[in-house]
Amino acid sequence: MGANRKLWIALLATLSMVLVACGGGQTSPTGTTGVLVWDKSFDIKTLDPGRANEVTGYAVIKALYDTLLTFRGSDLSKPAPLLAQSYDVSSDAMTFTFHLRTDAKFADGKPVTAADAAFSFMRLKNIQGIPSFRMNGLTATATDAETLTITSTTPNPAVPALITGPSFAVLEAAVVKAHGGTDGPDAKTADTAQSFLDSQSAGSGPYVLDSFDVTSRISIKANPHYWGSPKPGYAQIILRNVPPEAQVLNVQKGESQLAIDLSPDQVANIDTSHTNVLQTPSITVFFLFATESPSVSKVASNPDFQQAVRLGLDYSGILGLVGKGAVQSAGVMPIQLPGHLDAAASPKRDLAGAKAALAKSGLSNPSVTLEYATDFTINGVSFATLAQKIQSDLKEVGITVTLTPGPLTTTLANWRAGKEQLGLWTTTGLPDPSQALIFCPGGVESLRADWKIGMNAALDNKCTQAATAVGDSQRAAAYVAMQQELNQEGPYFPLFQPAQVLISAKTVTNLSYSPGWLVDLATIGHS
């Protein structure tokens, strides 16, 4: 019995030592060996550029594949060259000609040609995956080995910005075709390349896919033959699916070097001697809207009531709730885009004006419902907290707001069906001013508020001018005019852009927020 006991003790002691040795007691090997560990709360289904439609996938795809044009950092003023060294736009904004550079090569050493780009774009269109709508009305053709032409059935000045996105990644056509890929009209059923592209990349980007587990981990490795500059900053980048609560601890502990799903509150007391904290406005805009449909609410659709809401909201108080790095929105367009309204144009609270507008409305003890989603947050901002603040602000005006929280699936359904009296939502999307057109009468957002073309002729006209303007300055001016009118007449109350928080180890360099794909892994490096 004594021998048995000794054996057990020896076994337990050995096990304990081994576990401690292979457990957290070891320091992270990553920071000094050229490996970047990025903690991210995963939203990813695939790494097939033609099918991916989630932000996590976007970030990885942008590192594996090059696009014709790109945006550098958070500068969305004008697309920068990448595979295309220049491009021309026809005067009617219906034909776009891209001139490709001749020295770009795929990871296997083969040259990148216009035919590869045309194949990639037409595959995106014809497989009818979720992001295929981006090719609506567009056709891509390779004129020669270095020239790609995109034609649009309608004037579409947004095309150069559009093709910066990961959906427009250029794939090596021969490789993808060899693994079941096709860009033909029957690609919806004939293309079977997704599983290959989830296991191996076929791009010309600075990294190549090493391994991909949709639920827990993605590993990419430096492309030793990368044609561009800068060269890959890390030998390996590993993305781990980690909740925000653990991300803060992991970066501070040195287990990971980058985290991005955090709220300003979570990093308020972080030790910045070992960690960089970047807080910058996200591209997302939070807004409140009121229905224009009397059948949904006679109160909310009253123009004077809407003016009372516009003047009654405590914008600075709301901004105070959402933390450092957030900015008040002057219009529906985020400040990163050309054509946004200056901060000076931001609405301010005017309680007396709000009460006067309410009195003018003729409504007695007005009461409305405000719907919002309870089961998700964006940039750490809780919709419930915002809704309570709005309820409190409007109560001071004399408006009773009944809060109607619900799960996202339910509130989305009501929103899309145009059933909400007041709704609290966000907008984000294409990194181009044209994104704001969804708020014009008849636009996607406006239809949810039952705001149709013909209800405001002046605004209809300004929206048309913005949609068809060609040239950077002309477009920006048209969108400014459109939003000014929208702020006066529309049923929308833009609130703020929340803070996008990035924390990283001090060793990480060239880190900036990329609105379209969170982080440009292709350009970050380490010291």
Place this chain on the structure above:
Amino acid sequence: MRPSGTAKELKARRGGGANWGLIRFALRRLLALVLLAVGITLIAFFLSHLVPGDPVSVALGEQASVDPVARAAFIHRYGLDKPVPEQYVIYMQHLLHGDLGNSIQSGRPVAQDLSVAIPATLEVALVAVTITVVVGIGMGLGAALRKDSWLDQVLRIASLAGVSVPTFWLALVAYYVFFFKLGWSPSGGRLDPALNPPVHVTGLYTVDALLAGNLPLALNAVSHLILPATVLAAYTVSFVARFTRSSVLEVLEADYILAARAKGLPERTVIFNYVLRAALVPIITLVGLAFGSLLSGTVLVETIFSWPGVGQYAYRASTSLDLNAIMGVSLFVAIAYVTVNFVVDLLYGVVDPRIRVE
């Protein structure tokens, strides 16, 4: 001592009729499992459709969901354009062929998703239930044998605390203390970030790593298991300890224990062969229920420890109205509970021969 009872009972005790009885018992359970599975699919399917919501918008995202072509293609792909009863019939036809359908969330077959999530949960649940059995029964036994001593008081307070503390809070605190402050535990996930998972055989990383002959990888997987399993076990250990204490105390007062001691049997034999064995029946029930509960996943603990298990998968499925995934998880949970209960029933017979006879 001369054995008592009828010839049939005596034969049963010797095992003569036990095999046939066991087969009948297993068949009855299997039939119940099939009926339960059908019932579960029926309830889960129609309840999911009663929930007002728009899974298409959630799945497609804001931009794509407003594109009519993208919406139509998605709806057609997942059969959402068909009447609900027809959708159910189609689902059941596929299910009979082992096809659980595709997940809206992941875009992959649900069976494939579950083949990753279930082993992840199973691995941590097995460790948690092992801790539960060893520590829980040990604590309860120790407290009962030293009733009203300081040890009993300490163990009672500890078990009360374990039952009272919310598991997600304990998970956060444990992660902060043992990973961030003390550095004794690795960060979340099933392996260190730089390590690639072993080749999938069972899905249990420890087992697969050993099968691949990679001992360091297996040990790394074990090191990642300990903290989440311990947190999960904190609650069940406390319950089992309390049950064991009361159950053992009850048995200790039985006449046959007094007789065993009077006969001069060693105390160890009395405790382990007479007391604990008799006290085990309610404890087995409790451990079985705890294991079933652990298998169905614990969302918050899995989230905090970045553990890609059934709980996280079920949560994502329910918040996005991912019907096929909801059905797949429901079926798994039902099967897990029935299987665990079946094993528990078998164990009754092992620890108490009277139950075998009945």
